[in-house]
Amino acid sequence: MSARLAGLALVALVAAGCATDDGALAEGARYVSDADFREARLAASFVAPENGYSGLRIERYGEQWSALEPWNPPVRAVTEADVGAFVDDPWRPSTAEGGALRPVLGELEWTEEALLALGEQAFERYPVQLADTIGEATASREALDRGGLWVDDRARVGGLVRVRVADGSEHFAVTCATCHARTDDRGRLVHGATNPRFDWGAIAYDRALARGGDPDALAYLLTWGPGQVDVTPDDADNAAAITDLRGVSRHRYLHWAGTIENDLVALALRLETLLITSVQQARRPPREVAFALALYVWRMGEGGAPGDAASEPEGARQFERHCASCHGADGEVPTPRVRIADVGTDPAVGESRTRGTGFYRTPSLWRVVERRQLLHDGSIESLEALLDPARLGDAPGHDWGTQLDPAERAALIRFTRTIGAARGE
Ligand code: HEC
Numbered sequence: 119m120s121a122r123l124a125g126l127a128l129v130a131l132v133a134a135g136c137a138t139d140d141g142a143l144a145e146g147a148r149y150v151s152d153a154d155f156r157e158a159r160l161a162a163s164f165v166a167p168e169n170g171y172s173g174l175r176i177e178r179y180g181e182q183w184s185a186l187e188p189w190n191p192p193v194r195a196v197t198e199a200d201v202g203a204f205v206d207d208p209w210r211p212s213t214a215e216g217g218a219l220r221p222v223l224g225e226l227e228w229t230e231e232a233l234l235a236l237g238e239q240a241f242e243r244y245p246v247q248l249a250d251t252i253g254e255a256t257a258s259r260e261a262l263d264r265g266g267l268w269v270d271d272r273a274r275v276g277g278l279v280r281v282r283v284a285d286g287s288e289h290f291a292v293t294c295a296t297c298h299a300r301t302d303d304r305g306r307l308v309h310g311a312t313n314p315r316f317d318w319g320a321i322a323y324d325r326a327l328a329r330g331g332d333p334d335a336l337a338y339l340l341t342w343g344p345g346q347v348d349v350t351p352d353d354a355d356n357a358a359a360i361t362d363l364r365g366v367s368r369h370r371y372l373h374w375a376g377t378i379e380n381d382l383v384a385l386a387l388r389l390e391t392l393l394i395t396s397v398q399q400a401r402r403p404p405r406e407v408a409f410a411l412a413l414y415v416w417r418m419g420e421g422g423a424p425g426d427a428a429s430e431p432e433g434a435r436q437f438e439r440h441c442a443s444c445h446g447a448d449g450e451v452p453t454p455r456v457r458i459a460d461v462g463t464d465p466a467v468g469e470s471r472t473r474g475t476g477f478y479r480t481p482s483l484w485r486v487v488e489r490r491q492l493l494h495d496g497s498i499e500s501l502e503a504l505l506d507p508a509r510l511g512d513a514p515g516h517d518w519g520t521q522l523d524p525a526e527r528a529a530l531i532r533f534t535r536t537i538g539a540a541r542g543e
Pocket residue numbers: 241246292293294295296297298318346347349358359360361363365366369371372373374375389411415473
């Protein structure tokens with residue numbers, strides 16, 4: 119390319135960069151106000167329209183679900199002061215010390231700043247699902263710990279909220295932050311990082327057992343394990359790992375099984391429909407909230423830098439040779455999905471008749487260094503373990519890089535850790 123043409127291309131890119139920000143707000147406004155637009159984009163986002171997830175949405179979204187009442191209930195964060203306070207009467211109203219309950223959505227200006235602020239609020243306060251089961255894990259300190267619910271430096275507990283419903287009673291509910299946030303070493307909450315200790319299965323098991331349930335019949339709940347949730351109503355035991363959301367904007371497909379072609383509007387629709395199915399299709403979120411959440415999640419992967427080839431040249435070479443055809447060192451995904459048989463990991467999530475497509479989506483490695491569990495089932499805990507050939511007997515599949523000698527492997531791991539990580543200072 120001549121210097122002049124290269125200059126022109128740069129101008130065009132810069133212009134496109136500006137356009138996307140305004141473009142995002144304009145698309146969001148259209149998503150909120152234009153039903154035909156929403157339906158068309160929803161239908162276009164499904165990779166396998168015949169699976170259960172897609173079929174349900176195609177059937178119900180347009181008429182049934184758009185007629186639902188938007189739900190913007192009064193909520194407040196559950197804090198340490200609430201531990202043990204609702205054991206006798208889980209539905210009683212909060213006392214004044216608990217703090218006032220107020221709705222997440224108030225007056226809203228359609229600016230990026232206001233939408234991101236709303237998204238951040240909604241991430242930790244909008245009720246995803248009423249969950250009296252999980253509320254029971256606030257009965258004591260020990261129960262919190264067993265359920266893997268965090269306490270942050272503002273004394274908030276596990277991303278749980280108290281929600282007031284129409285009859286005046288109050289309930290516990292989970293938010294995005296219950297699964298998709300954890301505390302750092304100073305107790306500050308990090309949005310988007312998976313809570314690898316959250317164990318819904320164990321919480322549900324304890325509760326059912328305490329009510330006289332049959333341990334054998336409940337044993338399946340203990341197969342989920344921390345950091346996993348079985349999200350598919352498909353009669354198969356196929357819990358999926360809670361995804362680190364800092365890679366989402368770089369994913370070409372959403373869900374481990376690659377169910378949805380990803381873009382900002384598809385993500386808003388994915389979140390809106392999640393917030394409908396998680397309340398038994400009785401209500402829908404205000405679309406402003408769904409779009410604000412999508413925009414907030416989309417921006418989570420900002421910051422950080424591509425893999426540091428200058429500091430780790432040998433690792434960069436190994437990465438280029440063995441990994442870069444699928445996972446870019448810049449966090450992109452040149453091969454965005456791979457046939458399940460070619461990945462070779464456990465097929466149960468990918469073959470789900472609810473969400474499956476025949477493929478596993480290639481995850482972005484942006485900030486992979488911060489992940490505490492790897493692969494769709496969280497079965498691998500570290501890059502060292504992923505690249506160790508000794509694991510292949512117990513946990514087969516994804517064998518790329520396992521043939522390297524120890525020095526090459528160590529270099530590859532050092533380089534991979536730099537992808538998306540903050541650099542310098
Ligand atoms: C109970 C735990 C839980 C809660 C609450 C929850 N999620 Fe998730 N989330 C998961 C699990 C598990 C997956 C993986 C599902 C899959 O890929 O099939 C997931 C996947 C996602 C994905 C797809 C990421 C990708 O790249 O494929 C997005 C986006 C997401 N969640 C956003 C949210 C937001 C925003 C909220 C709040 C409105 C939320 N989630 C609430 C557990 C949860």
